[in-house]
Every structure is written in structure tokens, then in C-alpha cells.
Amino acid sequence: MNKKNKTFRIVILGMLSSIIIIQTTIPFLGYIPMGPLSLTIIQVTVIIAAIVLGMKDGAIVGGVWGMITFIRAFVAPTSPIAPLIFTNPLVSVLPRILIGVVAAYVFHRMLSGKLNETVRMSIAGVLGSLTNTILVLGLIYLLYREPYANFLKMDMEQLLPALLTIVATNGITEAILSGVLAPIISKPLLKLRRK
Template sequence: MESKDKIFKQVLIALFGAIIIIQNFIPFLGYIPMGPLNLTIIHITVIVTALVFGTKYGSIIGGIWGIITFIRAFVWPTSPLAAIVFVNPLISILPRILIGTVAGWLFKFLTLRTGKKYLSMTVAAVAGSLVNTILVLGQIYLFYRGHSMALYHIDIQALLPYLLGVIATNGIPEAILAGILAPMIAKPLRKMMIDRIK
């Protein structure tokens, strides 16, 4: 019985990995184009995985997304900036892994402290999303601020306000969306997993 449950769990994790791959290559399933940038919704899949299966698997699914982002930067970038900044694995891979790490860990921690699973899911989802946004944009500033004129057509003094503007227009809506959708998806999936074990 235990081996069947393990296989069932592995199949679901493989399914989430397949969803991540599909979201990366079918327009509007993973990215919503908004001018030179894209509103990302792939992070919700990573967060749901972390909330349902834990930190380890959330980090693995996030890592799959990161590796795809890294490869796509060379062969089929999602935006003009992606071809320049996402060739750096610290920007393309690390933040994606940490979405699952932070969301999974924070959910477990808050659930143990408060006992309120749905609220814990919401907070963990928002935090996971913001970790991705802040790390990606923060590292872009750290590594590429000297090339701001070439990349963004703005002076280095205007780069930080520009990136903060991206957080406001992209990062915050992405975090709000994650906080709403991830718990709605994760809660019934967790119940299904618990019922399956019973």
C-alpha cells in the first residue's frame, strides 16, 4: 500500500513538472506579455507544489522552471531582456528554486505556530512570489546596473526607480494572484492526498 502511495505521489509531482514545461512554451499559460516585460503566473504552480508536497518537491519544480528559463534565454527568450539577464543562473535558476523553498518552509512553520492552514498557505504563497521578484530584480540591479543604458535605455540613477516600478506593476500583482489562487488549488489537493493515504 505504501509503495502505491509513493508511486501516486511521484506521478502527481511528474504532472506538476509537465505543467511547468507546458506553461513555459504555450503563450498565456505561463506568461502574460505586457510590453517589454511579462506578468508571470508559472510561480503559482511551484507554490502549489510546495504547499501540497513540501519544500523539497516545491524546490525541485522551481528548479525545473529555472533550468527552462536559463535554456530559453539562449534559444527562445520570452522578452528582449531575458536574452541578456537570464543567461546568469543566479538570476534564472536560484530565485525559482527559492520560491518552493520559502513557500514550503513558511507554510509548515506558520501552520505549526497558528494552526490556520488556509491563512498560512496565503502568506506562504505571497512570500514565495515576492522572493522570486525581489531576487530576480535585485540581482539584475546588482549585476547589470553598469549596463543600464544599453539594457533599459535609462541612466543608472534611474535604474533603481525603474526596477521598483516593475515590482509595483508586476511583482505585487503576481504576489496577490498567488495569494488568492495557490491556496484555492492547494487545499483540495492536500485533502485528496490525505484521503488517499487513509
């Protein structure tokens, strides 16, 4: 890797990590309330890192988001249930790291040469976003089923349908949003990187 490319990588990595910090600390920049839904768009930043910089850097940016989620669960929880759930790095950190891994793998390896670049970016965006949604909610169900059901004031039998409803509403909407935004933002950055 030449010096110019290395510098570009460090600048973009720092910029995207800074954006993650801003998105997680300033209301409405990372989580957008839309009626009954609260859409997370922070994963788009991780997906962009994965597409533009590759798997390792995508995982690093995802890890930054995960660590902020983990730390905030201790010092400034975003909800009453956050200290119970997000103080476990399996729930707060791992899914965020895997967004970058999945998005980079889909874009750079799995679909490379098979589809045009824009379509690959969109698919990477959708699958990266779904990785986060499915892993976080799946781990909540596996590890914190009872406390989470109690928090929501519902029976244990109602929890799985409730979580699946979240996947079908928030999760799919976030995935579509990620699929649309990923190529729009990644394409110019990728062009700059290749120069």
C-alpha cells in the same frame, strides 16, 4: 512513506513539472498581459508543489522552471536582454528554486499550527511570489545594472526607481494573485494526499 503516498507524490510532481513546461512554452499560459503589465503566474505552480509535496519537491519544480528559463535564454530568448541576464543561473535558476523553499517553509514550518490552513497557504503564496520578484530584480540590479539600464535607455540613477516600480506593480499584483490561487488549487490536492 507508504507505497500509495509515494506514487501520489511522483504523479503530482510529474504533473506540476509538465504544467511548468507548458506554461513556459505556450504564450499566455504562464505570462498574462494585462494592459501595461505582464503578469507571471508560473510561480503559482511552484508554490502548489511546495504546499502539497513539501520543500524538496517545491524546489525541484522551481528548478524545472529555472532550467527552462536558463536554456531558453540560449536557444529561444524571450527578449533581447534575456541572453545577457538569464544565462546566469543565479538569476534564472536560484530564485525559482527558492520560491519552493520559502513557500514550503512558511506553510509547513513557520506558520504551522499558528494559523488556519487556508491563511497559511495564502501567505505562502504571497511570500513565494515575492521571493521570485525581489531576487530576480535584485540580482539584475546587482549584477547587470549598466547593461540593463542601457537596454531600457535610461540613466543608471533611474534604474533603481524603475525596478522598484516593477516590484510595486507587477510584483505586488503577482503576489496577490498567488495568495488567492494557492489555497484554491492546493487544498483539494492536499486533501487527496492525506487520504
